[in-house]
Structure formats: structure tokens, C-alpha cells
Amino acid sequence: MTRTLVVVGHGMVGHRLIETLRSRDESGSWHVVVLGEEAHPAYDRVGLSSYLDGKTAADLSLVSQEFHTDPRVELRLNTGAAAIDRRNRTVTTTDGAVLGYDALVLATGSRPFVPPVPGHDLPGCHVYRTLDDLDVIREQATPDRPGVVVGGGLLGLEAANALHTLGMTTHVVEMAPRLMPLQVDEGGGHVLNRLIGDLGLHVHPGAATETIHADREGRVDAVTLSDGTRLDTDMVVFSAGVRPRDELADAAGLERGQRGGFLVDDRCRTGDAAIWAVGECAAVEGRCYGLVAPGYSMAETVCEQLLDLGDARFPGADMSTKLKLLGVDVASFGDAHAATDGALEVVYANNAAGTYAKLVLSDDARVLLGGVLVGDAGAYATLRPLVNRELPSSPEQLLLPAGGGVSTGALPDDAVVCSCNNVSKADITGVIDAQQAADVAGLKTCTKAGTSCGSCVPMLENLLTERGVSVSKALCEHFTQSRAELFEVIKATGITSFSELVTRYGSGRGCDLCKPVVASILASLGSPHILDDEQAGLQDTNDRFLANMQRNGTYSVVPRVPAGEITPEKLIVLGQVARRYGLYTKITGGQRVDLFGARVEQLPEIWRELVEAGFESGHAYGKALRTVKSCVGTDWCRYGVQDSVTMAIRLELRYRGLRAPHKIKAGVSGCARECAEARSKDFGVIATEQGWNLYVGGNGGFNPRHAELLAADLDEERLMVLIDRFLMFYVRTADRLQRTSAWIESLEGGLQHLRSVVVEDSLGIAADLESAMDEHTRDYTDEWSGVLNDPEKLSRFVSFVNAPETPDPTIRFTEQRGQIRPAPVELPVPTVRTDQEVSA
Amino acid sequence: MKWHRVCTAAALPPEYGVAALLGEDGAAVFRTAGDGLFAVGNVDPFSGAGVISRGIVGDRDGEPTVSSPMHKHVFSLRTGTCLDEPSVALPTYPVRYRGGDVEVGLT
Ligand code: SRM
Ligand SMILES: Cc1cc2nc3c(=O)[nH]c(=O)nc-3n(C[C@H](O)[C@H](O)[C@H](O)COP(=O)(O)OP(=O)(O)OC[C@H]3O[C@@H](n4cnc5c(N)ncnc54)[C@H](O)[C@@H]3O)c2cc1C
Ligand code: SF4
Ligand code: FES
Numbered sequence: 001m002t003r004t005l006v007v008v009g010h011g012m013v014g015h016r017l018i019e020t021l022r023s024r025d026e027s028g029s030w031h032v033v034v035l036g037e038e039a040h041p042a043y044d045r046v047g048l049s050s051y052l053d054g055k056t057a058a059d060l061s062l063v064s065q066e067f068h069t070d071p072r073v074e075l076r077l078n079t080g081a082a083a084i085d086r087r088n089r090t091v092t093t094t095d096g097a098v099l100g101y102d103a104l105v106l107a108t109g110s111r112p113f114v115p116p117v118p119g120h121d122l123p124g125c126h127v128y129r130t131l132d133d134l135d136v137i138r139e140q141a142t143p144d145r146p147g148v149v150v151g152g153g154l155l156g157l158e159a160a161n162a163l164h165t166l167g168m169t170t171h172v173v174e175m176a177p178r179l180m181p182l183q184v185d186e187g188g189g190h191v192l193n194r195l196i197g198d199l200g201l202h203v204h205p206g207a208a209t210e211t212i213h214a215d216r217e218g219r220v221d222a223v224t225l226s227d228g229t230r231l232d233t234d235m236v237v238f239s240a241g242v243r244p245r246d247e248l249a250d251a252a253g254l255e256r257g258q259r260g261g262f263l264v265d266d267r268c269r270t271g272d273a274a275i276w277a278v279g280e281c282a283a284v285e286g287r288c289y290g291l292v293a294p295g296y297s298m299a300e301t302v303c304e305q306l307l308d309l310g311d312a313r314f315p316g317a318d319m320s321t322k323l324k325l326l327g328v329d330v331a332s333f334g335d336a337h338a339a340t341d342g343a344l345e346v347v348y349a350n351n352a353a354g355t356y357a358k359l360v361l362s363d364d365a366r367v368l369l370g371g372v373l374v375g376d377a378g379a380y381a382t383l384r385p386l387v388n389r390e391l392p393s394s395p396e397q398l399l400l401p402a403g404g405g406v407s408t409g410a411l412p413d414d415a416v417v418c419s420c421n422n423v424s425k426a427d428i429t430g431v432i433d434a435q436q437a438a439d440v441a442g443l444k445t446c447t448k449a450g451t452s453c454g455s456c457v458p459m460l461e462n463l464l465t466e467r468g469v470s471v472s473k474a475l476c477e478h479f480t481q482s483r484a485e486l487f488e489v490i491k492a493t494g495i496t497s498f499s500e501l502v503t504r505y506g507s508g509r510g511c512d513l514c515k516p517v518v519a520s521i522l523a524s525l526g527s528p529h530i531l532d533d534e535q536a537g538l539q540d541t542n543d544r545f546l547a548n549m550q551r552n553g554t555y556s557v558v559p560r561v562p563a564g565e566i567t568p569e570k571l572i573v574l575g576q577v578a579r580r581y582g583l584y585t586k587i588t589g590g591q592r593v594d595l596f597g598a599r600v601e602q603l604p605e606i607w608r609e610l611v612e613a614g615f616e617s618g619h620a621y622g623k624a625l626r627t628v629k630s631c632v633g634t635d636w637c638r639y640g641v642q643d644s645v646t647m648a649i650r651l652e653l654r655y656r657g658l659r660a661p662h663k664i665k666a667g668v669s670g671c672a673r674e675c676a677e678a679r680s681k682d683f684g685v686i687a688t689e690q691g692w693n694l695y696v697g698g699n700g701g702f703n704p705r706h707a708e709l710l711a712a713d714l715d716e717e718r719l720m721v722l723i724d725r726f727l728m729f730y731v732r733t734a735d736r737l738q739r740t741s742a743w744i745e746s747l748e749g750g751l752q753h754l755r756s757v758v759v760e761d762s763l764g765i766a767a768d769l770e771s772a773m774d775e776h777t778r779d780y781t782d783e784w785s786g787v788l789n790d791p792e793k794l795s796r797f798v799s800f801v802n803a804p805e806t807p808d809p810t811i812r813f814t815e816q817r818g819q820i821r822p823a824p825v826e827l828p829v830p831t832v833r834t835d836q837e838v839s840a
Numbered sequence: 841m842k843w844h845r846v847c848t849a850a851a852l853p854p855e856y857g858v859a860a861l862l863g864e865d866g867a868a869v870f871r872t873a874g875d876g877l878f879a880v881g882n883v884d885p886f887s888g889a890g891v892i893s894r895g896i897v898g899d900r901d902g903e904p905t906v907s908s909p910m911h912k913h914v915f916s917l918r919t920g921t922c923l924d925e926p927s928v929a930l931p932t933y934p935v936r937y938r939g940g941d942v943e944v945g946l947t
Contacts, residue, residue: 477900477901478898499873508898508899508902509855509872509873509897509898509899509904510855510898510899511896511898511899511900511905511907511914512895512896512898512907512912512914514898515896515898516896533853534853534854534855536853536856537853537854537855537856537896537897538896539896540896540909541891541894541895541909542909544894545894549891549894549909549910551887551889551910552887552888552889553887553889553890553891553910795851799859799861799890800859800860800861800866801846801847801851801852801858801859801860802844802845802846802847802860802861802862803860803861806861808859808866808890809864809865810865810866810883810888810889810890811889811890825887825888825889826888827885827886827887827888
């Protein structure tokens with residue numbers, strides 16, 4: 001018989017509960033009705049701030065397609081629960097519907113606490129909890145105008161970061177003498193205050209907000225603090241803590257915890273055996289938890305009870321946190337405040353570097369109780385699982401950067417490696433040993449470890465290595481180095497040939513993995529022509545013949561058509577060439593024309609005609625810039641706000657021929673309607689009224705991903721400078737065949753880190769990257785012209801060396817829709833021979 | 841067996857291959873770094889296309905190899921065997937330097 005479960009609240013925890021229940025309820029014993037007060041289905045509230053930083057509501061959604069089509073789940077959005085009738089087991093919704101339930105789970109989360117200071121409800125005062133809140137904040141934020149955040153805790157700093165991202169002059173008011181008082185101790189707080197101050201935020205510690213003043217129209221225009229300071233401001237964002245949303249409790253006769261929240265036992269059950277509470281609204285044995293991980297454990301506990309799978313109890317929670325705001329690392333874990341009797345504190349502060357680390361140890365200095373890290377939280381991933389365990393090495397050792405300090409081997413099996421998803425070391429090694437996963441991506445799928453905050457990923461890598469699964473960066477059997485390392489070697493030594501490189505830094509003779517990589521690096525570092533001397537033999541066949549090989553051994557011809565703009569004369573030339581050589585002709589997805597079916601000996605003649613008509617190589621064959629797709633822009637389009645075509649042509653001509661770890665595609669749209677699909681490209685440029693927004697890391701193909709905003713409202717020169725840096729940084733540091741999207745994901749610190757390097761020049765390499773790009777642009781020559789003028793290179797374009805005029809007899813065509821197509825092949829019977837036969 | 845001239849030795853640089861019109865479908869002739877010479881069939885048995893000579897020359901555990909440019913199957917230059925799928929092999933031919941030329945023998 002099917003029973004009905006009503007879930008009140010479709011937030012992070014409510015959704016996790018339903019997802020887990022549906023994945024385990026094989027017999028379909030529960031029908032689920034979920035009431036969500038918000039307009040959006042469950043989304044990643046932890047990642048909420050990224051909504052102001054390029055992510056869309058769709059990116060943040062936690063809901064899969066299957067969820068929407070699941071016949072056993074009914075999701076009612078914009079609908080709140082207004083009352084619970086426990087006797088009749090019904091819930092009345094805000095739109096008056098009455099729903100019967102067999103089990104009821106309350107997952108209503110929290111509301112932001114707004115201190116009742118005068119003026120707290122004026123227009124211009126906001127909270128920071130939902131997508132809707134952020135929409136309003138974004139709409140009302142004016143760059144360079146002041147904004148005040150009330151509260152300097154974890155959430156307050158997120159809100160401050162948001163106002164800063166929106167370009168506002170940001171003030172943070174915190175009652176305690178330091179930022180993040182709950183997580184960070186006094187010493188760490190000082191370092192943090194300074195680091196945040198250095199970034200241009202104004203921190204007001206030790207001050208309370210007294211009054212919020214209105215201007216004549218009744219909108220916020222200033223705030224006075226308890227120390228008498230008056231701050232002019234356009235906006236106030238309250239982020240001074242949260243309160244559980246337990247307003248359904250009283251009328252329903254459900255008990256509340258002392259500090260609010262639905263009071264539940266360690267099975268998350270209220271006094272009514274048919275009603276549970278999970279997530280931030282639950283006071284488990286009187287205590288509320290404001291993080292998502294404990295909420296997930298509660299959801300797990302309740303699922304097991306609903307499905308009669310066991311009698312799991314909420315195991316308590318790890319309140320460790322790590323965050324990276326404006327590029328500043330902060331982490332706190334375990335007993336960060338040394339509240340345990342006799343606890344010892346060991347502090348390492350480096351004022352010059354702006355780092356602070358404190359470890360809290362047991363009275364005999366043998367057991368790690370907790371700690372605080374500010375400025376550099378690299379050791380967090382290894383330290384957190386060691387809490388309440390004997391120290392495997394000296395405290396100094398432990399604070400070395402991630403992985404350097406502790407080996408994961410020293411961790412006991414039951415240590416929790418991923419605290420967000422409560423995954424133990426044994427869970428992970430079990431999956432590795434059963435060969436269900438051989439890389440981090442596999443571990444994420446099998447165990448969920450690493451899928452939330454990501455701070456445990458270095459540990460996952462260590463565990464893989466320790467279990468003998470190599471996550472080696474070695475390029476192939478001939479080089480132990482990664483592509484990025486080889487790039488550095490070649491750059492530093494000035495080596496110009498593969499043979500010298502493999503002799504000095506590798507072993508053996510090379511293969512189809514390392515040779516093209518080295519060829520690409522040599523090309524990026526400015527070697528003359530990719531077919532010069534020894535280089536030719538390093539290239540994949542596509543690069544060797546400057547054309548893409550097709551299934552029957554013929555090649556395609558793709559001339560560059562910058563931004564897709566082409567004169568009728570040039571179009572006619574393409575048509576004439578295609579007709580003369582009988583080539584199959586197709587418009588590509590990249591706004592240009594592809595001519596297919598050319599035999600290798602025809603390529604030079606075809607290209608001679610094209611080059612004479614003013615065409616050049618389109619690099620369709622290379623790991624290089626492909627196309628910069630463009631919409632039509634202001635010249636013609638009624639909506640355009642900038643000249644996208646001119647911009648796209650400029651970009652395509654600047655970066656053409658740039659050799660990279662993988663192909664690079666770009667797009668330019670003349671307004672936010674985005675007809676050029678720029679956000680699906682490695683870099684995308686979208687016009688705004690003020691200039692251009694630059695997006696990076698988009699991808700179509702196998703793993704589609706939208707590009708994310710790197711910088712906004714740029715003028716033309718600044719835009720080019722940022723793209724120069726972005727591309728050169730990618731060329732130098734990415735792995736073989738790693739598109740920009742995967743590369744950004746692999747960077748520690750992701751987009752934030754990329755932004756600090758590219759926009760803020762945190763590594764001090766911007767000038768070097770720019771001049772490398774200038775050099776590339778200056779030295780660019782068309783590769784096809786280079787071949788046509790060189791008899792030796794030309795001599796390689798033959799099907800047979802001993803019969804240069806003879807076409808390859810294995811190439812045959814049939815006809816379809818008036819054009820050629822490769823004839824179906826009969827595969828030759830494979831020859832099998834033994835070694836003896838060969839040597840005989 | 842009859843020897844057929846393919847090209848001058850100078851036209852075949854080290855770690856490189858050329859195709860020769862010999863027999864029905866052609867042979868792929870390679871010169872490796874130590875001036876070793878190898879000749880195998882030019883038709884990739886997995887696709888039926890005459891492209892083996894355009895593959896990248898290298899070694900796997902010391903065994904001289906060529907990787908087919910079509911779908912990257914790696915073949916031993918010595919035995920013609922596909923190292924990724926040992927039930928498949930390319931034919932192999934005798935090959936030699938002769939008076940500044942490279943020659944392939946056919947029976
Ligand atoms: C011709 C074209 C299809 C068409 O008829 O429209 C095409 C054809 C090929 N694509 Fe593509 N892709 C073409 C647009 C695209 C697009 C759309 C676009 O660029 O706007 C995509 C998705 C966008 C993207 O790249 O993010 C696309 C994603 C791929 C991928 C998957 C890349 C990925 O990151 O997952 C591959 C495989 C690869 O590169 O490893 C690929 C590889 C190929 C290859 C090179 C396969 C091969 O090795 O033979 C095809 C041969 C092209 C040739 O012989 O000229 N093609 N390919 C398009 C040429 C555009 C151009 O003018 O240069
Ligand atoms: C900016 C920000 C950053 C954060 N960062 C982190 C972090 O780094 N790490 C971390 O662990 N946690 C973080 N959190 C906290 C985390 O988001 C919460 O712990 C988590 O969302 C709690 O999930 P929940 O389901 O209990 O509540 P919520 O996700 O808030 O969901 C509750 C839902 O119930 C709805 N609701 C309430 N009452 C009713 C009703 N009567 N009827 C119908 N629906 C109702 C609400 O509208 C809401 O949609 C952050 C929170 C914010 C706002
Ligand atoms: S989608 Fe596949 S088949 Fe089509 S062009 Fe791209 S690679 Fe070739
Ligand atoms: S600890 Fe956050 S994802 Fe693993």
C-alpha cells in the first residue's frame with residue numbers, strides 16, 4: 001500500500017531527504033508531496049553567492065530532470081504550509097488545500113535574524129538568504145556607492161563579498177572585536193581583519209548598529225554605530241545570524257527547543273511519532289545546526305526510519321568550516337576555542353605572509369582537538385579528519401601545505417574524510433579496492449565525497465595514490481612530467497627539438513601522445529613553421545598535412561572566415577574551388593565553409609587557389625584557435641549595443657594560429673540576447689551598455705558547460721589585455737587535451753584563483769603573459785602560405801613517394817544529394833603472423 | 841623476391857614515414873631514429889583507409905611502433921602486430937638501403 005509523505009520546505013535538506021528516499025524505496029511504498037514556499041525548486045544555497053558571480057538559477061538548481069518526471073513526487077512551489085492538524089493528520093496550505101499525510105517532515109530552514117534597530121524595515125534594507133533576495137540586491141546596487149553589511153560572521157562576509165563583487169564600497173559592521181568570532185580566535189581574527197581590509201573593504205569591529213536613517217523619500221541613506229560613527233549608505237544588508245523557522249509549532253502543539261526550532265530526539269522525531277524535523281529548523285536534543293552537512297545526516301536518519309531500514313540516530317555534527325572569500329582562506333575545525341579542560345594552544349603566525357595557524361592539543365600534547373587557519377588553509381583537508389586522534393607527526397609538520405604534512409595512510413579507517421557528505425576513509429578505500437573508481441571523478445560519483453565544498457579533494461587524490469592507483473601527471477611512458485612541467489622545462493632550457501628533449505629529460509623515443517604535445521609547446525614558444533625539419537614527424541596527421549583526415553583517408557579544407565563575415569566574391573571562389581575539385585561542401589557549426597574529400601596530393605593546388613584569393617588557414621586541424629563566432633551586432637541589428645562583428649574579427653585575427661593544449665573557440669554577442677552563443681565558448685564576450693563582459697571556460701561537446709563571468713563592463717583595450725593573459729596562462733599551465741573548462745575546474749581555487757591571476761595579477765606574471773601574446777601576434781604567418789613557398793614541404797604532399805601522380809586506389813566515392821560521399825569500405829581480412837614467420 | 845626502389849634515403853627523414861605504391865594497396869616505409877628501416881602495409885585494417893604511413897613513429901617499451909592516424913591503434917613496426925589488439929596485424933615487407941636509395945622486397 002502506498003503511504004503519503006508530506007515534506008514542508010523544498011530547501012537543501014528537504015530535497016536531499018526526498019532524493020535519498022526515492023533512490024532507496026524500490027517498492028515505491030511512499031508517495032511524496034513537497035511544499036515549497038519559494039518560487040524556485042531546491043537550489044544550492046551554500047553556493048548562493050555565485051549567483052552574483054556568473055552562475056544562473058539553473059546552474060544552482062539541485063533538481064534533476066528525473067525528479068521532475070518522477071510520478072511519485074509532487075512538487076508544489078509558491079505554496080507554504082499554513083497549519084498542521086495532528087489529530088486528523090493533515091496539512092493546510094497557504095492556498096487553502098488540505099493534504100492528508102501518513103508521515104510529515106518539517107524542513108523549513110531558517111530566517112535571517114534582523115535586529116530590531118530603528119529603521120530596520122526601511123526600503124533599502126535587505127537580508128541574504130534566497131535567490132529572490134539576491135535579485136533585489138543586484139537590482140538596487142550601484143557601483144562605487146556605499147553599502148553596509150551588518151554582521152561580520154561567515155554569512156556576513158559572504159554578503160560583503162557580494163556587495164564588493166557588485167562594485168559597491170563595502171562596510172562590514174561587527175559587534176565582536178574581530179570578524180568571524182564564532183570560528184576564529186583573537187589572533188586569527190586580527191590577521192583576518194587585516195587581510196579583508198587590504199582588499200578595500202572597510203571593517204568596523206567592536207561596533208553595534210544603532211539607527212538606520214532615511215532620506216526624504218523614506219529610503220535608507222545612513223547608519224549610525226554605537227561608537228558614534230555615521231556611515232552614509234545606499235543599502236543595508238543584515239547578516240547577523242539566523243533563527244529557525246518554527247512558526248508552525250505553537251498552533252500544532254509541537255514543542256520547541258530553548259533557543260527555538262522544532263524540538264526532536266536523536267532520531268529527529270518530534271513528540272508526535274508521525275512528525276519529524278530536519279535541517280536548520282530542527283533542534284536536535286535542543287541544539288540547532290546552521291550548516292548543511294548535519295542536515296544531510298538528519299535526512300539520512302529519517303529516511304532509514306521511513307523505509308524501516310534501521311534505527312539510525314543522528315550522530316552529532318562536525319561544525320568545521322572552510323571558506324575562501326575574496327581570495328582569503330579561513331578554516332576552523334574541532335575545538336577551535338580550546339574549550340576542553342587543559343587544552344594547549346600552539347600558534348604559528350607569519351605577519352609578513354599574512355598567515356595564522358593555531359592547533360589546539362590535549363593537555364599531554366598528543367591528541368589534536370581542533371584548530372584555526374587564516375590566510376592559508378592548505379592543511380585543512382589533512383587536519384580535520386585527525387581531530388580527536390593522536391598526532392601522527394609534530395605540529396609544525398602538520399601545518400605544511402596540503403599533502404606535504406600528513407600522509408592519509410596515518411588516518412584510521414573510520415576517520416571522516418569528507419565532512420560535507422559524511423564519507424569515511426574506509427568508504428573511499430573500499431570503493432578504490434573494489435575497482436569501482438580509479439580517479440577523483442569516479443570517487444565523487446560512487447561516494448559523493450568531494451561534491452560539496454571540495455576541500456577534501458586533495459585527500460581523495462592522496463588515497464588513490466596510496467592505494468596504488470596512479471593519478472600520475474606523467475604524460476606517457478616517455479616523460480614523467482606533465483604538459484605544464486614540460487612547458488617550463490622547454491621555456492627555461494631553450495631546447496628546440498624533440499630529440500634533445502627526450503634524451504635529456506625523458507626516455508625512449510616518444511610516441512603519439514608526447515610528440516604532438518611537444519610540437520605544440522614548441523609552436524607556442526614561437527618556433528618558425530610547424531613542418532620545419534624534425535617537427536613534421538611530431539605532428540598528428542592533421543597538423544602534418546594542415547587538414548583534417550576523414551574516414552577514407554581524404555582531407556577537408558577549411559579556410560578562415562573571421563567572425564563569419566564573407567564577401568560574395570570570396571564565397572564564389574569557394575564555390576569554384578569546390579566545383580573544380582569535386583569536393584563535398586557544407587556550412588559548419590562554426591560559421592564557415594568546409595570542403596571535404598580532397599586527396600593529399602590535391603591539397604597544395606587547392607590551397608594555392610584559395611591563398612591567391614586572399615584566404616588563409618582556418619586551423620580546423622590544429623589544437624589552436626578555431627573560430628570567433630559573432631552575431632551581426634549594432635551595424636544591422638535593432639537591439640545591438642556594441643559592434644560585435646568588428647570585435648570578433650579583431651579577436652580572431654589576434655589569436656589565430658595560437659597553439660594550445662586543446663582547441664580554443666570564442667564568441668562575441670552584441671547584446672544580452674546572446675545570438676552568438678558566446679557563453680558556450682572557451683571565451684565569450686557579450687556587449688553591455690558600458691562595454692563588454694568577458695566570460696571564460698564554456699564548452700559544448702561531450703561535457704557542456706556555460707562560461708562564467710571573469711570581468712564586467714570592460715573597454716576594448718582592457719578586454720584584449722585580459723584575454724591575452726587568460727589564453728597565455730592556459731597555454732602554459734593546462735594539461736594535454738584539457739579544454740579551458742576542465743582546466744579552470746582543476747585549478748585550486750577555480751575561477752576565483754583565475755580571476756586573481758588574470759585580473760588582479762596576483763602572481764606578478766601579467767606583463768610576461770601579455771608580451772608573449774604580443775610576440776605571437778607579431779610573428780604570425782599563414783601556415784599554408786609557408787608550405788606553398790617551400791618545395792621541400794610541398795614534396796611531402798603525395799599519396800605515394802614512388803608515384804607522385806597516382807591517386808590512392810583505396811579512395812572511392814559514391815554520390816548522394818548531388819555531391820560525393822565516401823564509398824562504403826569492405827574491411828580487409830586482418831593478417832595474423834607470428835614472430836617466427838616474420839624473422840624467417 | 842624482387843626489390844623495388846621507393847625513394848632516396850634523403851627523402852625519408854628519421855622518425856618519419858612515406859607510402860609507396862607497391863602490390864595492390866601500397867606499403868608504408870619508416871625510418872626510425874637509429875636509421876632502422878621498416879616496411880608494413882599502408883592500409884589501416886580497422887578503417888580500410890590507406891593512411892598508416894602518416895602515423896606517428898615512436899616506441900612502446902622499446903618496441904618500435906607506428907600509431908595509425910585514423911583511430912590511434914598502435915602497431916609494432918617489426919612484426920606488424922597491433923599492440924592494442926594482438927589478433928590484428930599489418931603485413932610486413934623486407935626493406936633495405938641500396939646505393940643511397942631505400943628499397944622494399946616483394947615476392
Ligand atoms: C565541421 C564541424 C561540424 C559541422 O559540419 O558543423 C566539426 C567537425 C569535427 N569536429 Fe567538431 N565540428 C564542428 C563544430 C563543433 C562545435 C560547434 C562550434 O564550434 O560552434 C562543437 C561544440 C563546441 C565546443 O567545441 O565546445 C564541436 C565539438 C567537437 C568535439 C568535442 C570537444 C569537447 O570539448 O568535448 C570534438 C572532439 C575533440 O576535439 O576532441 C570535435 C571534433 C571534430 C572533428 C575534428 C573530428 C575529427 O577528428 O575528425 C570533425 C572534423 C572536422 C573536419 O574534418 O573539418 N568537435 N565541434 C564543425 C566545424 C566548425 C568550424 O568551422 O571549425
Ligand atoms: C549565503 C549562504 C552561505 C552559506 N554557506 C554555507 C557553507 O559554506 N557551508 C554550510 O554548511 N552551510 C552554508 N550555509 C547554510 C546552508 O545553506 C543551510 O544550512 C542549508 O540550506 C539548510 O538547509 P534546510 O533545508 O534546512 O533549509 P533551507 O535550505 O533554508 O530550506 C528551507 C526551505 O523551506 C521553505 N519554507 C520555510 N517555511 C515554509 C513553509 N511553512 N511552507 C513551505 N516552505 C517553507 C523556505 O522558503 C526554504 O526554501 C549558507 C547559507 C547561506 C544563506
Ligand atoms: S558531432 Fe561527431 S560526427 Fe558530427 S562533426 Fe562533430 S565529431 Fe563529427
Ligand atoms: S568536505 Fe566538503 S566536499 Fe568533501
